[in-house]
């Protein structure tokens with residue numbers, strides 16, 4: 001469903017993403033982990049077309065990632081949520097529904113806003129929302145279109161505990177519904193229960209890419225080892 005081949009992204013002379021290749025099969029949920037500056041956001045932004053890649057090929061559903069066909073397939077939830085200052089929460093939902101040509105959207109929008117405790121904020125303007133509320137609006141907008149593929153960049157940052165719990169539940173529901181999900185995070189435990197596979201980035205390179213089950217076998221060989229220990233081992237500086 002997603003195929004990234006020899007992706008390179010440079011900022012000036014710096015290689016932020018250093019010739020990486022990976023695939024996500026349909027229905028797969030993959031956690032993209034890595035320390036600060038590893039290249040997670042850059043990778044995501046290249047995939048969704050917000051940053052121009054330096055080189056490489058990215059296909060979504062077999063189509064070039066910049067094509068309209070590919071764009072119909074996915075939603076992206078950015079690390080820093082962007083909302084429109086002069087649209088209310090409800091108008092955000094309406095805007096997305098109209099942009100994607102979704103006719104029956106009101107019930108789904110109501111359900112999403114209730115899930116994220118935004119139903120009483122439906123008439124609040126974007127500019128008057130807190131950071132966490134903006135993040136919630138961003139997630140609701142992304143889910144309204146019922147995409148096949150979802151890219152979440154640090155979705156838990158800025159959310160309160162209840163919203164984190166809701167988001168984890170929604171991840172499980174999306175997984176059960178067969179969605180393909182790439183989620184970048186620092187928080188291993190936020191994806192441990194749902195990810196089929198973990199990819200670890202360091203300095204723009206993939207230093208680990210395996211199923212949770214295999215990683216756990218690796219971890220079990222080290223006394224008292226946890227996934228977090230393995231992550232720290234793989235990403236430690238030489």
Ligand SMILES: Nc1ncnc2c1ncn2[C@@H]1O[C@H](COP(=O)(O)OP(=O)(O)OP(=O)(O)O)[C@@H](O)[C@H]1O
Pocket residue numbers: 011014016034035036037038039040041042043
């Ligand atoms: N606009 C930019 N201009 C120059 N360098 C950048 C830019 N954005 C990111 N970088 C650099 O690219 C590298 C990868 O950054 P990126 O934001 O992708 O990392 P990340 O893994 O998402 O980090 P974090 O976990 O801190 O969000 C870092 O060294 C960063 O300093």
